[in-house]
Amino acid sequence: MRSIIAFLLFAASFVSVTAQQKTPAKAPAKTPAATSAASKGRNISITLTPLKNTKVYLGSYMGKSMVLMDSAVLNDKSQGVFKGPNKLTGGIYFVVSPQMTIQFDLLMDDKQQFSISGDTALKQNAMITGSMENDLFRAYSQFSAVKGKKRQELEAAYHAATTKADSTRIAEELTVVGKEIQQYRDDITQKYPNTLLAMLFNTMKIPATPAIPVVKGKPDSLYPYRFVKDHYWDDVSFNDDRLLRTPFFEPKLDDYFKYYVSPEPDSIIQEVKYMLLTARTGKEIYPYLLTKFTNKYMTPEYMGQDKVFVYLFENFYAKGDTMLLNPASRKTITERAYFLMANQLGQPAPALDLTDTLGKTASLYNIKAPFTAVVFWDPNCGHCKEEIPRLDSLYKARWKKLNVAIYSVNIYENEIPAWKKFLREHKIEGWIQAYETKAAKEAGEKAGKANYRQLYDITKTPTMYLLDKDKKIIAKQLSLEQFDDLITAKLKASGQ
Template sequence: MKNLYLAFCISLVTLVNVCAQTNKSNNINTTGHNIHIQLKPYKNTTIYLGTYYGKGKTLADSAYLNSNSEGAFKGTKPLTEGIYFVVSPQYTIQFEVLVGKQQHFSIVADSANKLQPVITGSPDNTLFLQYSQESYKLGSDIDALQKQLAQQHNHTDSVKIESEIKTASQKLHQARENIIHQHPQSLLAFLLQAMQRPEIPAIPVVNGKPDSLYPFRYVKEHYWDDVLFNDDRLLHTPFFEPKLDDYFKYYVSPEPDSIINEVNYILLSARTGKEIYPYLLTKFTNKYLNPEYMGQDKVFLFLYENFYAKGDTVILNAESKKMITDRAYSMMANQIGAAAPELNLTDTAGKNISLYSLKAPFTVVVFWDPTCGHCKEELPRIDSIYKAKWKAMGVKLYSVNVNEARMDDLKQFVNDHHFSPDWILTYQTKAARQAEQIANEPNYRQLYDVFKTPTLYLLDADKHIIAKQLTIEQIDNLMQVKRTPKQ
């Protein structure tokens, strides 16, 4: 694993190597922000001040440089503390700078020497310079030693190099600890605490047996030590969101209820954060609106019912509010494990067929359109696997034509491809649809979240939803797993 200095120092030190000096003036205006800058050779042009915003970057301010290459990033409101960067008129990053509580300072820089800006009047950058010089030296030494170790074949020399790496790593760790304990209120201390991840402990032996899960539990329990989720400064770093993503990837079970517990804790903790709360709510909403794994849309429903439906739609515009509300209502009735909504549609003989009238260990419900190219590929495949395997298992096929006006096309397609006569081919008549609308009842498209075709569901003997939105092969595998007796 790379040393922690890389995650921070490469981002800042090698890009910035800021030369900071202490401001001797006692007459500093502390309202808003006023960052005077001279950036040669740019003249009579506009430059920009950018900042990290989660995984992305955004522009926070602009400054017009006069004929002496001088200007100021200036505003009546303070900037959110964090890591910022100066951007050229061509939108290239020149160097990074820390913006802390003191937001009235000056920068003198030259684009021909981006690594040597001189920053005056910023205690945060003064402290950072001291730390960065030490940590960059130690980090470079560690890198060099690791390269030596990789090429070393002599055991004695390898042990010596490993000892030197350990010593340098301890010094690097101590440098960070010194900042955190000696300057606890500094922006640098905050950044170091926010970026760090727990060291993985050794596996302990308990009652004569190794506790192999202890390292995992320890890291998970201490992953967010000293991090407050309502701190807006977290957003203005390049490492918070990747750290958050890794936490959910490696330390949170993909099971929806486990995710919900974590998401709920983080959002409730972040709720007083002006910037970070809406950012995190939006992040989790987008992630679980179209989740990576089946069933995780339950997390999105939780967010809707416990946040958006309780007033947090104020962060949305009208279009986004409608989209989220519509998607939530389209997911409510088709959650994994829930009873499938009733379907009582008309078949090709004009007879109403109830989904719940089918007696089978498994029922595959297929929503499709005979004019859909993908459906024309997938439906014959379903028919083939049905004839080869599923029929003998007692599986029933209940299909719904979502393009009611093209029933003739459906019949022709079925005949041309010699579908099994066991298929139940249904559609909703115009009269049934109108009656449904008059009664203000949800239609099957909403109940089954049918916004693309084909859409497949797998139901058990009691018509509870086992799976949805899976491939034919995945559905077949699930059937085999479900029908295999537990040992």
Template sequence: MFPKSALTLIVSLCSLAVSAQNGYKILLNAKGYKSGMAYLTYHMGKNLNVQDSAEVSSDGVAEFKGNTKLPGGIYAIVFPGKSLSYDFLVDKDQQITINADTSNLVNSEVKGSPENLLFQQYQRFVADKGRQLQQARAAYMSSTTREDSVRHEERYKVLNQELGDYRDEIVKNHPQSMMAALLKAMKEPALPTKKPVTRQDSLDNYYYYKSHYWDGVTFMDERIIRSPFFLPKLERYYRDVMPQMADSIKNDADYKLLLARTSPEMYKFLLNWLTDEYLNPKIMGHDAIFVHLFEKYHSKGLSPWLNEKQMETITRRAYMQMANLIGEKASNLIMIDSAGRKKNLYDFPAEFTIVVFWDPNCGHCKEEIPKIDSVYKATWKKKGVKVYAVMIEPGQVPVRTR
């Protein structure tokens, strides 16, 4: 008969194995510290977001652990006092030991994760090349002759090229690595070399840059979300690179979200960011983007991670905007005219109706309303254009129509 104690031992070992496989354990050895709170954080744009925390023991050890695997990305240990942080990668292997050299963090060592061996080599190379680039820039700024300026500028270009070549070598030699995925995603598209002479030349350069902006990003790799570069790259694309026309942005957003549907965290991140970006748009007409996101995704249950309050906020905002979208029929207005009669906005059939809100005590209105009146008499009236003018004054809101 199989001994009960042996069976218990096997069950315990199996439980430990399953826990190690499904969860994470990150051991920090920081000999320079004897107390305080250390934080396990992850990068997202300019911010470090806290994932976990652990008390540092008297011998400088802190342990972060959980039963669920961490999403992949660039993480950072923030040391007690929050003045130092150390970046490392989290991917499939999540039983990691970090031996921190707090006197020079570049010399720290990460064990238990092959991805971090490559990352450490990259960090050390970048740190050394970064110092050289700073020196070359400082020398250029302090140049007193044109010859010195040219020499230091060329030196800067050579160092920058060496950095780019080193990154390309990692991608070439380790194509399946997390480092390769990160480097491809962060790479800036090459600027067109064609010098624009005509307007079409400028357009060609723009379309080239836009079409290559996301080279290296599949929108199916969730690891790049937790990085310093993905969020700023996304913001710059929709705010500066994309034409600021609602239909163009809607189509582009739909395509990105379609690509991300097989990557739940990427899909969630994109839809959340797009919703927040256009909830209170800064450009007239962009409210249509928010309404589109609501109708196509949120209202159909395609954002199940949102709680009831969040959905209520999004729904209320969308319905408020629906009636005021550019190109859509405006809600009816029923006002009282100066003779005390009700006047409906749609009582006056016209191909175009201009609605003007004005206040007789408003300085801007005093300047603009006469201009509108002049244009109406000179041009709009004979073309059948109607003006529905709502006067706003304390105690009464009469309407004037022409």
């Protein structure tokens, strides 16, 4: 289907919706009260042939998804009305058939008092009457259709060029076409800065990468990156709910965090803090962004980024924004935050004073070693049966020589025989082996103390942490190979 999106991306095909400049048939005179009431809500008439006596829908984008926002019943003349006391959030919308297929797109303006006319067999000829936003888009779509076709022809000629001179000439012509399209868009945003079309153009815009400047005789290779990052969100207001009703905003947001924001959690926190505080007055976009960032960093892609989730909990949810959640989500987010608070990178590891295989107290903080690996496991866990012997092999081959200590915790106090049998059969020696007795567990629960399962976020086995000489957490939830590489890198950085 040819659509608004294609034209906004400068495709050469013709637009799915054209705004008709005709004056609509004169309607019966309305009283001032009726006119005022209509202006507060939506009243969008639709004629969609040949459909009769059936329901059609009005849908919109919601980030990367699509949602249905309204419905209208067509009479035996294929006529109906999308009507309601409240206006819909502006953005890119589409008419949906009873079979749930998109017929054509349209721009939802602020007035929302216009008419749609179309035919399911001639989607490209759909017309909109009485909407300045769609009139502007019609003119733009006609312009971009011509320029898009020209650009396609030039691109084909460029690939077919046999000489450098021809390639250079065609490339210059392509540059001219691109500048003409951009100039048209710039003119729209300057003349009609508050229109939906201007907002769409601003949302899509990515700053052109500048040349590398020479500063004091040396090229500043990072300047292009800094320039694009600093201007990436020019003229985009994060509290504008209309951003969500486009398919452009969220992919652009994802690219920003992927290419222009350091994966280091403090850098991410600065970005999400600015965006959320700016978006806070947005009725739809604020909860959407808060939910998006919560989901992304509650189970992050990179180690340590769960610090962003903890920040969101402490600075937004814990300060009242749990009202945005249903009880189940509130419970999940709160519990997850409490499981992560005590084991952030750079923090001192929670104390462990457990019982060893001989019944004596084994204290984590009594260990004197440049690195301590803390591993929580279960002798009956299938994955543990594979990983624990691998860890022992790594310990015997490398870590023992580097004075790396291993504090090993059996997480089930009722599996002591199986635990000791596993250690004997695999000849695991040199580690500190410990567990929490049933009495110690019950005493902690009675005193209302957080147990080590919560403090160390043990939701699966094995779970492993790497601590430095001061018992600060420097890594968690990595593979054995990644832990080993990190130790090697740390030792190399310290000159050892």
